[in-house]
Amino acid sequence: MGDFGRICVHDALGGGPVADILLWKNVYGGGVVLISSTIFWFLFERGGYNILAFVANNLLLLVTILFFWAKSASLLNRPLPPIPELDISEESVLIAAEEMQVWINHAFSLAHEIAVNGNVKALISVVSSLWLISYIGSFFNFLTLLYIGVLLSLSLPFLYDKFQTQVDEKLTVLHKITHSVSKQADAILRMIPSLHKPKTQ
Numbered sequence: 001m002g003d004f005g006r007i008c009v010h011d012a013l014g015g016g017p018v019a020d021i022l023l024w025k026n027v028y029g030g031g032v033v034l035i036s037s038t039i040f041w042f043l044f045e046r047g048g049y050n051i052l053a054f055v056a057n058n059l060l061l062l063v064t065i066l067f068f069w070a071k072s073a074s075l076l077n078r079p080l081p082p083i084p085e086l087d088i089s090e091e092s093v094l095i096a097a098e099e100m101q102v103w104i105n106h107a108f109s110l111a112h113e114i115a116v117n118g119n120v121k122a123l124i125s126v127v128s129s130l131w132l133i134s135y136i137g138s139f140f141n142f143l144t145l146l147y148i149g150v151l152l153s154l155s156l157p158f159l160y161d162k163f164q165t166q167v168d169e170k171l172t173v174l175h176k177i178t179h180s181v182s183k184q185a186d187a188i189l190r191m192i193p194s195l196h197k198p199k200t201q
Contacts, residue, residue, distance in 0.1 A: 009161040022157045034154055041147040051143070121186070 013019035020026035021033060044051050073080050110126060113119040160167055
């Protein structure tokens, strides 16, 4: 691959309000996400709060307030709590199911390649990826990883959009290097005769 070609990052991210937040076109929305996630991380990671107890207590408080609000509204002829009718559309469920199907089928395909076809390259790729995830996870807990993910989501798309040409040049060089390494690894694997013995029935 010689050139990645300039793409519209906003369209690649879906072109909706989420893309506006990730690219900081909606400065207010991006700021709210950044500040709220920082407060959330600080409270539960540094402040020692228990996230399950915090959520349960707040839901308990919310349900109690809504109950007494509804009761008092009926007695005093006041408007009921402004709770919208929440309904997940069938289209949203189908889209989510299709996305999950793609990931599940990919996982099954990898498992088949490793267990049935004895694909050493797939095995090395999966083992190295899982080891890397385990290694990174040993330094951070799940909440901190989520917070890092939020920070990366609010920074990497924005920086790539600003410096796309320079980044694409570096990615082109990196792609050539990885392609060369992959070809050399395939050549080494082909030199191992035990990996190419025909399976006995």
